[in-house]
Amino acid sequence: MIFLIYPALLIMISGSVIIVRPQILNFGRSFVNSGTSWRLFCEAKAKPRPNITWWNPRGLLLNESQVLIEQDDPNKVQIIISTLNITNNEREWRYWCLAQNKHGTAHQRIDFCKKPVHGVSWPIVAWSTSLCLVLLVLAVGLSLYIKNWKRNEGTQDHTVIKNSQESDQSDENMYTAMPNTFSISDDELYENI
Missing domain, CATH: 2.60.40.10 (Immunoglobulins)
Incomplete structure (x- = not known):
């Protein structure tokens, strides 16, 4: 045996x-x-x-x-x-x-536990993943928009100042380039003051 x-x-x-x-x-x-x-x-x-x-x-x-x-x-x-x-x-x-x-x-x-253990619910996983991706895309898009807006805001202020300076210079050039068509004597100038 x-x-x-x-x-x-x-x-x-x-x-x-x-x-x-x-x-x-x-x-x-x-x-x-x-x-x-x-x-x-x-x-x-x-x-x-x-x-x-x-x-x-x-x-x-x-x-x-x-x-x-x-x-x-x-x-x-x-x-x-x-x-x-x-x-x-x-x-x-x-x-x-x-x-x-x-x-x-x-x-x-x-x-046993009090509630039965269920398998993975794939529709819930799919919806959750989709929602996370949408939120991620929105967050990235919003951050890029804010970053671009701040950059353009500073450039825009600088451009406004630069344009106003150019217009001032062009005004000075315009006045200096204009011929004096009428004459005022010094006496007349002081009378108006």
Whole structure:
């Protein structure tokens, strides 16, 4: 008789008989509808076929269903999935999946949170990303507009001063370039004062 021992299973080879202790392969929970019910699932394998039961802190739960994944062949390792439906009024915070056959037992604990964990809502992610991009473009555009406005404001003031100086100079040139067409004597000038 040869024994091969692995962490989760014991295989005993005696001629053509292989005995495998139960091993839980997968477990978890899924949200069923509108916050009132959940489904727990537990997948286990063993040879011979394991029996899966569900426990809560108060005792054994009976409303389970089991589905055989592979054919019911006594010469193969059997894989089975058990599901447990839970409504809001009977929900506990901790459950145990217990897989057992005549060679051993395996168990796994499933803890609940108050609200079910949902997947990523891609429309919300898309809208949020779009909104962030629009706000970013507006912020960059506004900052460029303000920067350009401040730069033009200083240039505009300088241009106004420069233009007024040019007009003053042109006025002086105009007066100096005009010929004196009438004459006033110095006596007449002082009389008007």
